[in-house]
Amino acid sequence: MRTALECEGLTKRYGGLLAVDGLKLCVAQGEAYGLLGPNGSGKSTTIGMIVGVLAPDSGIARVHGHDVWRQPRQAKGLVGYVPQEVALYPDLTGRENLRYFGRLFGLRGRRLAERVSALLDVVGLADRADQLLGTYSGGMQRRINIAAGLVHEPSVLILDEPTVGVDPQSRNAILESVQRLVADGMTVLYTSHYMEEVEKVCDRVGVIDHGRILAEGTPEELMGMLAPGGRTEIEVEGDVRAAEAAVAALAGVTVTAHRSRLLIAWGEGADRLADVLRALDGVVTVVRTEAVRPTLEEVFLQLTGTSLRD
Ligand SMILES: Nc1ncnc2c1ncn2[C@@H]1O[C@H](COP(=O)(O)OP(=O)(O)OP(=O)(O)O)[C@@H](O)[C@H]1O
Numbered sequence: 001m002r003t004a005l006e007c008e009g010l011t012k013r014y015g016g017l018l019a020v021d022g023l024k025l026c027v028a029q030g031e032a033y034g035l036l037g038p039n040g041s042g043k044s045t046t047i048g049m050i051v052g053v054l055a056p057d058s059g060i061a062r063v064h065g066h067d068v069w070r071q072p073r074q075a076k077g078l079v080g081y082v083p084q085e086v087a088l089y090p091d092l093t094g095r096e097n098l099r100y101f102g103r104l105f106g107l108r109g110r111r112l113a114e115r116v117s118a119l120l121d122v123v124g125l126a127d128r129a130d131q132l133l134g135t136y137s138g139g140m141q142r143r144i145n146i147a148a149g150l151v152h153e154p155s156v157l158i159l160d161e162p163t164v165g166v167d168p169q170s171r172n173a174i175l176e177s178v179q180r181l182v183a184d185g186m187t188v189l190y191t192s193h194y195m196e197e198v199e200k201v202c203d204r205v206g207v208i209d210h211g212r213i214l215a216e217g218t219p220e221e222l223m224g225m226l227a228p229g230g231r232t233e234i235e236v237e238g239d240v241r242a243a244e245a246a247v248a249a250l251a252g253v254t255v256t257a258h259r260s261r262l263l264i265a266w267g268e269g270a271d272r273l274a275d276v277l278r279a280l281d282g283v284v285t286v287v288r289t290e291a292v293r294p295t296l297e298e299v300f301l302q303l304t305g306t307s308l309r310d
């Protein structure tokens with residue numbers, strides 16, 4: 001397994017605030033790594049140091065072995081950076097914007113035209129390519145921003161919260177583009193505070209808070225860190241309050257009722273569903289039972305004591 005991206009001891013202070021605190025990160029070639037953390041957890045600061053726009057106080061970042069600060073030309077050439085803010089020209093068309101960035105990277109003539117057309121396809125905007133960027137929706141501008149980060153055929157693509165504030169259609173288009181790029185072998189570093197996105201797009205996730213990685217693993221591994229036990233949702237017909245009371249009387253089982261549904265949880269130990277169903281027998285009719293999967297949101301809550309979204 002080749003390493004595409006690695007950081008060690010990466011640290012950044014803003015005055016008295018320790019924004020990134022000795023961060024260590026290792027992303028394999030072809031891997032999609034998600035940095036999941038709430039607002040202000042240090043995601044953009046970390047990325048700024050990896051792409052070489054923000055000088056670290058200490059620590060190193062390497063891209064395919066090239067030190068971002070000692071060998072910036074080699075390192076930066078391998079990285080495509082899609083910043084959190086759109087950095088494009090509203091008075092140029094989508095295609096002209098991409099041509100502009102292509103020229104900055106030394107592309108000319110037919111090669112440039114072909115590259116730009118291919119990128120417009122990647123982000124699904126070929127049909128709008130010749131309209132002014134200023135007339136695009138926020139989500140479409142984001143998609144052109146992503147294409148701009150890909151113009152020089154980087155081997156590592158770094159996306160900083162690419163779906164914040166975009167409409168659902170563009171959000172799906174962005175996620176699908178990223179998934180396609182990963183399928184084609186791109187290494188991706190993706191930051192987000194939406195666990196569903198990171199779960200969808202990323203092979204491995206690092207949970208970041210206060211500039212430190214608190215836990216790391218595949219989404220499944222992270223969910224496996226949750227306190228053991230089980231949860232089941234039970235839909236009932238009849239007197240829901242009576243059903244709730246019947247289950248609440250069981251030791252070691254907690255229950256909350258919402259409309260016609262009961263959410264049942266029990267701690268470590270034997271499966272309690274059979275006990276619960278026995279308790280409900282003769283009280284209500286059970287329409288449906290369904291095991292409830294843990295979410296990354298809960299993992300986050302358990303690790304940090306705070307919620308992922310404000
Ligand atoms: N230029 C700056 N000057 C002072 N403090 C800063 C600066 N940039 C970031 N910070 C602070 O550093 C911390 C980390 O910020 P950063 O932007 O890296 O977080 P983030 O995880 O990207 O957040 P968001 O999800 O809101 O984009 C925050 O407390 C932020 O207020």
Ligand SMILES: [Mg+2]
Nearest residue numbers: 043044045084
């Ligand atoms: Mg940020």
